[in-house]
Amino acid sequence: MTTKPVRTRFAPSPTGSLHIGGLRTALFNWLFARRHGGQFLLRIEDTDQKRFDPTALQTLIEAMQWSGLNWDEGPDVGGPFAPYVQSERLALYQTWVQWLIDNDKAYPCFCSKERLERVNKEKQARKEPPGYDRHCRKLSAEEIAAQTAAGVTPVVRFKMPLDGQVVIADLVRGEVAFENVGQQDAVLLKADGFPTYHLAHVVDDHFMEISHVMRAVEWLPSAPLHANLWDAFGWERPHYAHLPVLLNPNGQGKMSKRNPPKDKFGNIIPVMVHDYMRDGYLPEALTNFLANIGWSFGEEREIFSMAEAMER
Structure with a gap:
């Protein structure tokens, strides 16, 4: 297991607006990197050309900038391991x-x-x-x-x-x-010369010196493939952390845009970050809410700063 300096990444696919589940994954990666004095990267995984949306990259960056999760390296700011867009690699x-x-x-x-x-x-x-x-x-x-x-x-x-x-x-x-x-x-x-996620993210995580791969638990069934691929290359595996996904309030499946979740009063719960941006929510309110799901301070407290969350 790796002993590298802490480097985490958020690697969304530009196929549409950013889901709050994706923002939560980015948040935990960002908090972990900041807590340990490491770097947080933004990488764009656009190898699925059939689902690629050319307008989605700017939409993703806007949502991330609004949320306050600043990145140290990425497609817009560059870095020592550029480019940070997979179709350019x-x-x-x-x-x-x-x-x-x-x-x-x-x-x-x-x-x-x-x-x-x-x-x-x-x-x-x-x-x-x-x-x-x-x-x-x-x-x-x-x-x-x-x-x-x-x-x-x-x-x-x-x-x-x-x-x-x-x-x-x-x-x-x-x-x-x-x-x-x-x-x-x-x-x-693939036959078009583009890699699948399985190959591309392993190669990128190695060459970008990623120390911790923190992603949704739905990727756990693919972890044996990825671990075997790391071993086949002879590269040191990163630390893995598979995070629980956001579920509908009724517990039936994860939150999705196709099947909008509803609260106990029947009101639709927004699931895209741009919904909260449009409706006037403060970014601190959304990140505070997402940080509270699946984790807590262990006390009767629901509001805290990101600096306090880093320390926990």
Whole structure:
């Protein structure tokens, strides 16, 4: 586990306005970095080009600036590890995915969408869990060369270990063990040359010297893939902390824009930061509220400054 100086990051995807759950994740990263005299980074993860919204980057920055969570490095202020936008770092990801292939830790996959759908239907009929059947993991060099010569553009998949287990030392949940046999050979590089989140964030966290990865608990099932990927590169893993997500007041699912939560009087609860900006809320009120969810001072007190929250 890392002994690096504290460096945290908030890495949203520019697909729309900032959700208050995202702001809460950013807040805990910011508080942790400030508490330990470290740096807080803003990184834009825009590798999903199908969902990319060109207006969302400025919207995200506006929401973060309004909230008072200033960052030390980022796309607008620069820094020693620039650029801080993933679409501007494609050559780096392609270099390291090729390193994985060259070291027998990843492989090109030429399977068509139709074949993948057929495999999953057949698995469903056999009452087996869905997922890739590792067909291309067994291809010979000659078969790979033939596919390449035919003009088939592959994705690149990670060679997940087929036995053993990986243990995640989580700062919130303690040690969590996962059996490798139940994991998938995940796609690391898509056919369009863009990396998936799995590859890009590991490469960036390494080269940006991130010490602590604090993110929503919904990413915990992906943690064994990420830990194995860190190990495959031979890089020191960061500390992980998987945070609880914001739930609807009735406890049924997390807060979402698609299914707006309501209070006990039937009023819709805003879930986007810009809703609070528009309605005249003070940023201190929102960050105070978010800091109180899932954590407290342990006393009859609900209002405190960010300086006080840092000390706790």
